Amino acid sequence: MELVGLPPEFLKSLEKAENDKFKVVLRSHHVSPILELCKVGSTRKSVAVAYGRRCEANLSVLEKLIQLRHKLARLLGYPNYAEYAIDRRMAKSSTKVFEFLEKLSGSLTESASKELSLLKELKRKEEGDPFGIEDLPYYVKKIKEHQFDLDFGVVKQYFPINLVLSGIFKICQDLFGLRFEEVVGSEVWHQDVQLFSVFDLSSGELMGYFYIDIYSREGKYDHTCVVALQNGSWINSTRQIPVALLISQLQKEVDGRPGLLRFSEVVNLLHEFGHVVHHICNRAPFARFSGLRLDPDFVEIPSLILENWCYESSSLKLISGFHEDITKPIDDEICKSLKRWRCSFSALKLKQEILYCLFDQIIHSTENVDMIGLFKHLHSKVMLGLPMLEGTNPASCFPRTAIGYEATCYSRIWSEVFAADIFAMKFHDDISNQNTGIHFRNKVLAPGGAKDPLEILSDFLGREPSIQAFVDSKAHSV
Ligand SMILES: [Zn+2]
Numbered sequence: 389m390e391l392v393g394l395p396p397e398f399l400k401s402l403e404k405a406e407n408d409k410f411k412v413v414l415r416s417h418h419v420s421p422i423l424e425l426c427k428v429g430s431t432r433k434s435v436a437v438a439y440g441r442r443c444e445a446n447l448s449v450l451e452k453l454i455q456l457r458h459k460l461a462r463l464l465g466y467p468n469y470a471e472y473a474i475d476r477r478m479a480k481s482s483t484k485v486f487e488f489l490e491k492l493s494g495s496l497t498e499s500a501s502k503e504l505s506l507l508k509e510l511k512r513k514e515e516g517d518p519f520g521i522e523d524l525p526y527y528v529k530k531i532k533e534h535q536f537d538l539d540f541g542v543v544k545q546y547f548p549i550n551l552v553l554s555g556i557f558k559i560c561q562d563l564f565g566l567r568f569e570e571v572v573g574s575e576v577w578h579q580d581v582q583l584f585s586v587f588d589l590s591s592g593e594l595m596g597y598f599y600i601d602i603y604s605r606e607g608k609y610d611h612t613c614v615v616a617l618q619n620g621s622w623i624n625s626t627r628q629i630p631v632a633l634l635i636s637q638l639q640k641e642v643d644g645r646p647g648l649l650r651f652s653e654v655v656n657l658l659h660e661f662g663h664v665v666h667h668i669c670n671r672a673p674f675a676r677f678s679g680l681r682l683d684p685d686f687v688e689i690p691s692l693i694l695e696n697w698c699y700e701s702s703s704l705k706l707i708s709g710f711h712e713d714i715t716k717p718i719d720d721e722i723c724k725s726l727k728r729w730r731c732s733f734s735a736l737k738l739k740q741e742i743l744y745c746l747f748d749q750i751i752h753s754t755e756n757v758d759m760i761g762l763f764k765h766l767h768s769k770v771m772l773g774l775p776m777l778e779g780t781n782p783a784s785c786f787p788r789t790a791i792g793y794e795a796t797c798y799s800r801i802w803s804e805v806f807a808a809d810i811f812a813m814k815f816h817d818d819i820s821n822q823n824t825g826i827h828f829r830n831k832v833l834a835p836g837g838a839k840d841p842l843e844i845l846s847d848f849l850g851r852e853p854s855i856q857a858f859v860d861s862k863a864h865s866v
Pocket residue numbers: 659660663688691
């Protein structure tokens with residue numbers, strides 16, 4: 389009864405405890421489905437509380453880490469760790485990051501408030517007041533399911549892997565003025581691996597090579613990523629050709645038929661392929677600045693721009709075809725729904741991400757912060773008065789700020805915001821315009837790490853990048 393709403397296959401996957409109750413482990417593959425699907429508010433709340441306090445011992449570790457980081461930054465002449473971490477990135481300073489996050493959060497308030505009042509209203513009808521932050525995933529999912537007649541199981545039928553891949557190749561070749569050619573008979577490490585050469589369409593110059601190793605198999609590295617096998621550079625007037633490798637874990641065949649991709653996998657594949665194109669089109673003279681050795685605030689922007697091609701009818705048709713008759717592309721209604729679904733009820737979730745980014749930025753730019761007090765204060769300030777869930781300790785289980793993204797959690801949103809600006813300004817009205825694509829290739833992809841990213845983007849846009857297009861895209865989130 390406590391798990392009403394969860395699908396039978398999920399329940400079947402759970403172990404049983406001695407008292408015959410289901411055992412839920414505090415990992416996202418158990419917690420997320422419960423928070424999104426469980427109809428029982430008290431279950432969602434107790435799971436959210438347990439999950440939000442799962443690593444309380446980490447808080448003192450984090451406090452120690454922060455102290456040491458500040459100490460190291462001071463040794464290098466910086467006032468605090470955030471200034472050290474951001475100094476050589478596109479954002480330049482912690483002050484700029486605060487300005488960016490505050491401005492973005494403020495601009496999203498109107499859309500987020502509309503979302504919140506609809507969510508509160510629905511909860512009042514279904515379970516009664518009050519609405520808590522732990523109710524967010526369940527009610528967002530419920531409202532979106534009600535608003536959209538989108539069955540992702542059906543959508544998947546339109547994305548056979550080979551067709552998606554050839555569509556992605558076509559989009560990138562046509563847009564950026566490139567030509568890909570398979571190198572047949574090349575020496576590879578597994579029969580599934582393919583090697584392609586990349587030529588400039590007009591001059592015929594060999595620009596680079598890429599391998600694709602996209603099917604899952606036993607013992608293979610299990611992440612999806614692009615690896616730079618060789619960076620481009622000039623050595624005594626001879627060009628060293630860049631070589632990239634795209635690794636993924638897709639199902640090659642299911643029951644003797646070509647594998648089908650989930651829509652999120654299609655978006656992800658195009659995103660990763662964007663990194664391959666970026667790697668090969670980067671013409672920086674030194675290997676240190678070419679390939680994907682770029683400012684981390686900048687490196688994701690081109691791939692995030694390309695993701696938009698998955699949400700426009702004309703390009704979506706190039707990468708889709710019904711699996712039993714690939715001449716039948718995905719229909720216009722589904723394309724439109726996917727585009728609206730992408731932005732629907734996204735403002736409040738974004739504010740939640742901004743809250744974590746602000747927390748990360750404050751603890752890395754101030755000494756001796758009361759972390760629990762700070763999180764409580766920020767939560768209600770950023771999340772439109774919604775309090776932090778009582779009994780949780782989110783500061784202690786926020787891995788991005790502990791290792792890997794310390795003082796730079798903002799970077800993901802930063803890249804999304806400026807990618808939205810470029811897409812809206814340059815590509816939105818004509819996504820297959822090769823002149824714009826080649827201009828982008830020359831102005832944005834080619835300079836690589838040899839030019840300041842802000843200059844690169846300003847040069848291409850004809851003005852400084854702005855947050856407006858991103859904010860506008862969330863204006864109709866309800
Ligand atoms: Zn990426």
